[in-house]
Amino acid sequence: KNEVEQSPQNLTAQEGEFITINCSYSVGISALHWLQQHPGGGIVSLFMLSSGKKKHGRLIATINIQEKHSSLHITASHPRDSAVYICAVSDNNNDMRFGAGTRLTVKP
Amino acid sequence: NAGVMQNPRHLVRRRGQEARLRCSPMKGHSHVYWYRQLPEEGLKFMVYLQKENIIDESGMPKERFSAEFPKEGPSILRIQQVVRGDSAAYFCASSPSITSYNEQFFGPGTRLTVL
Numbered sequence: 001k002n003e004v005e006q007s008p009q010n011l012t013a014q015e016g017e018f019i020t021i022n023c024s025y026s027v028g029i030s031a032l033h034w035l036q037q038h039p040g041g042g043i044v045s046l047f048m049l050s051s052g053k054k055k056h057g058r059l060i061a062t063i064n065i066q067e068k069h070s071s072l073h074i075t076a077s078h079p080r081d082s083a084v085y086i087c088a089v090s091d092n093n094n095d096m097r098f099g100a101g102t103r104l105t106v107k108p
Numbered sequence: 109n110a111g112v113m114q115n116p117r118h119l120v121r122r123r124g125q126e127a128r129l130r131c132s133p134m135k136g137h138s139h140v141y142w143y144r145q146l147p148e149e150g151l152k153f154m155v156y157l158q159k160e161n162i163i164d165e166s167g168m169p170k171e172r173f174s175a176e177f178p179k180e181g182p183s184i185l186r187i188q189q190v191v192r193g194d195s196a197a198y199f200c201a202s203s204p205s206i207t208s209y210n211e212q213f214f215g216p217g218t219r220l221t222v223l
Binding site: 097 | 141143156166199213219
């Protein structure tokens with residue numbers, strides 16, 4: 001079993017839909033990261049959080065430390081949101097462990 | 109403030125050659141991380157370095173791979189005698205300091221192809 005599990009693996013949505021990507025982890029963490037990898041391969045760090053909730057534009061990330069679970073939400077999705085979204089955790093040694101990613105396709 | 113820079117962006121090597129991948133962290137960042145993304149696979153941690161020190165190399169293959177982060181200049185990931193299985197995207201990330209709040213900034217990656 002992977003230490004960081006993401007669901008779903010693949011997600012197709014229509015433009016404008018509300019999207020949720022989930023991440024569960026089994027190790028002790030100091031922080032959780034949500035990353036976005038574009039079709040060209042570049043990686044962008046979207047959020048880093050250790051508690052509560054963060055919002056940036058149409059993106060919202062939440063974390064529940066007790067349940068070892070995080071969600072990434074995209075409101076009013078757009079085709080340009082199409083990418084792979086990766087959940088990663090920094091463990092207590094500050095090593096990062098990655099989920100397998102969720103491939104999101106938003107259709108116009 | 110320039111972001112994390114990696115070069116080359118694309119590197120082609122024949123089996124048995126050496127590959128050198130360079131990573132220049134963001135200004136003011138003294139911590140560098142290397143990750144590998146094999147085709148159709150997720151990112152995997154390789155090594156974590158501070159200036160002149162390897163802090164954690166638990167993700168590095170035991171042979172042929174080495175990394176350094178000298179006092180001056182970029183961090184180098186070196187792969188000797190490359191094999192086809194080394195073909196992957198190699199990402200570097202940097203962070204300003206080691207705290208429990210360890211935000212990392214990623215470079216654009218180097219795509220290594222071994223013929």
